[in-house]
Amino acid sequence: xxxxxxxxxxxxxxxxxxxxxxxxxxxxxxxxxxxxxxxxxxxxxxxxxxxxxxxxxxxxxxxxxxxxxxxxxxxxxxxxxxxxxxxxxxxxxxxxxxxxxxxxxxxxxxxxxxxxxxxxxxxxxxxxxxxxxxxxxxxxxxxxxxxxxxxxxxxxxxxxxxxxxxxxxxxxxxxxxxxxxxxxxxxxxxxxxxxxxxxxxxxxxxxxxxxxxxxxxxxxxxxxxxxxxxxxxxxxxx
Numbered sequence: 001x002x003x004x005x006x007x008x009x010x011x012x013x014x015x016x017x018x019x020x021x022x023x024x025x026x027x028x029x030x031x032x033x034x035x036x037x038x039x040x041x042x043x044x045x046x047x048x049x050x051x052x053x054x055x056x057x058x059x060x061x062x063x064x065x066x067x068x069x070x071x072x073x074x075x076x077x078x079x080x081x082x083x084x085x086x087x088x089x090x091x092x093x094x095x096x097x098x099x100x101x102x103x104x105x106x107x108x109x110x111x112x113x114x115x116x117x118x119x120x121x122x123x124x125x126x127x128x129x130x131x132x133x134x135x136x137x138x139x140x141x142x143x144x145x146x147x148x149x150x151x152x153x154x155x156x157x158x159x160x161x162x163x164x165x166x167x168x169x170x171x172x173x174x175x176x177x178x179x180x181x182x183x184x185x186x187x188x189x190x191x192x193x194x195x196x197x198x199x200x201x202x203x204x205x206x207x208x209x210x211x212x213x214x215x216x217x218x219x220x221x222x223x224x225x226x227x228x229x230x231x232x233x234x235x236x237x238x
Contacts, residue, residue: 005228008221015214021061022207025198033099033169034196036064036203063171065160068099068197070189076134077103077111080192085156085184086171089117090125093172097155099194100169115168121150136190156184 021037028034039061070080079101081087086097089112096117103119106112111119111126118125121142128134131144140152157163162177 005221005224008217008224011217012214012221015210015217018210019207019214022203022210026200026203026207029196029198029200029203031100031169031196032102032193033068034198035066035068035099035165036196036198037165038062038064062161063163063165064197066197068195070192071195072192074191076191077105078191078193079103079136079152080189080194081154081186082189082194083184083186085154085186087113088120088153088155089113089115089170090120091115091117091170095120096166096170096172097163098169098171102193113169115170120153122153123150126150126152136188138187138189140188152188154184154186154188156180156186 018039021039025036028036067082070082079087081099081101086099087101089096089098098113100114102114103111104114105128106116106118109128109130111128113119120126126142126149128142128144128149131149133144134149135143136152137143140154141148142150142152156179157173158178158180162174163171164174166172
């Protein structure tokens, strides 16, 4: 009986975590370059019939890096990536990575992201130096007045599970994360942005299913609690 209560409680906690993630995904539905957080349960690992956490499986969180829709915007400094890889920006905490190519210019003409962090090229921050119009080819090379002024630093990791969300559309590498040594298989699209890969219908279905599961666990917990109460009363009276 105690195991039943523990099971129901553990299940509700897991479902609450998933609900928070789904809420975050939906909140970022319109955030360019946003990648949804997902959960799956590994029911085959760490088997221990006596442990409540294993009765429904361990819960593992991962980021879904699937491609978002590329949407034309017409803005010269908007850029989207098609394929693998990330734009590189320089933050006070070191290099960070993003799929949000909604760039702008700082006061000194440096290409920056939405948080005003410099966007890195292969030779460091990219300075447009007063150029009114630029052209960016699919390799990420930037041209002003027909002359190359740098190439976007696009990086990828050998295992994207080694990245974590850091807010503001940025991803940070976990300790030990390794950069891919070969050129990422990616194309740059100027005057476009990559939409979030969150699908409203899918997320709503997940939310509904989760809510039903939470209600079922709640009923199970209530029944177990009532049964335990009856047993205690019988022992006291007996």
